[in-house]
Amino acid sequence: MLMPKKKLLREKSVKAIKKNTPKKIKAEKIKEAPLLLQTLRGMKDVLPQDQPYWEQVRRVSERLARDYGFLRLDVPIMEYANLFVRNIGEGTDIVEKEMYTFITRGGDKVALRPELTAGNCRSYIQHGMHTLSKPVKLFSTGPVYRYERPQDGRYREHHQVNFDAFGEQDPILDAQIIQVAYRLVQLLGIKSVQIQVNSIGCPVCRKNYRDLLVSYLESKKSKLCQDCKRRLTINPLRVLDCKEDKCSQIASIAPQSVDHLCDDCRSHFKILLEYLDELELPYSINPHLVRGLDYYTKTVFEVWSGEEAGKQGALFGGGRYDRLIKSMGGEDTPAIGFGMGVERIIVEMKRVQAKAYKPPRPRIFLAQLGILAKRKSLKLFTELEKNGILMAESFGRGSLKSQLKIANRLGAEITLILGQKEALDGTVIIKNMATGAQETVDMEKLVDIIKKKLKTDNVVIYHNGECDHS
């Protein structure tokens, strides 16, 4: 039987890709390599002691998403590689140097996402979100991968929190997105930040500006760094935010995009600045801010620590990307959003001694003594947990003395003691840790008695998984 043409073509291209793929590394060879018990370069474990900061970031961003009407979207961390290459831009550092790209066993060329925007837009189109009422506000968060040279504030795996709004071109959305970014840092306890804004125009006015910039930069070409010499032809705007001293000197007197905006872009930017004034946000115009991704139009912005000591890189970056969805094949859909770097924000939170999340402290400890009691204690713990009572235990310990020591160390106010006798009688001892007073109660009634005590003694109680300091 003849193979359908489409299938034949696909098999041919898979064969071609496989032929061009470096030889597969045999499992045996991988096994032989010494076992390095360390994370990959530029990647970090988030250890339990750091989790309260991560939890604080999660809680604050989820709260803001809810309060400002953003719906959560999660997209896979892996996508077809050309989604990023085409949409972030071929001349960008991310696409040129930093993508983790590989070919799957099935022959698909895929990449670990170097950012969230392209995947979010793919999802917006794929799932017909244009039919939702506008603006469609989406909140997304998760890991992102960039093969960068690791240094302070620059990792190969980092995490972002993104807020994006689709379908509205009114500058009020630009202002609201910047306001959300500002609220986020405020709620995370970072008081001093600086918001930098710029407008890089639309493709129409940017073309004229680009020509002007290129002719200026050509006249200084010999003084530019090697990277910028290359950027001059593929992505001249990127020369403006080069960190090399000699390039930033040249950039400082280069023509500025804000002086060459078309009427529409100029008015958009002017109105945005009026909103930012109205909101009294600490912003300044940075004419050299161009951002490292090609899809931006009009507004671009970054949030930086307001103090010199905290300058590990921008905390947030974002802007408008009015052409992206259409260029991917979707409806004409203006959009704006930002990404916040979680690792950087946590470094800043620690630097300014911002509050981390404090988990509720169990005020009850369950101690057991003897084989039968030990067996019953597991069930009793679950019974109380089902009723929303937060407890601590140390089931591995046998001696009551050592368990009471732990209860004291944890600051438990009540210890429930289940000994051999109590296990047989179906009772439990309630010990007040402050006074030492003890009472024996019926196990059946324990939940009610504890609940009453928790209310009167102002102990933490859970309702539907949410903790509440009643």
Ligand code: HAM
């Ligand atoms: P981005 O500026 O490339 O923008 O990244 C956003 C934030 O992620 C940065 O401001 C920074 O805090 C953090 N970040 C970036 N690279 C690293 C790294 N190597 N290590 C640690 N943190 C890093 C974007 O990705 C856009 N897609 C944001 C966006 C959303 N624009 C519109 N919507």
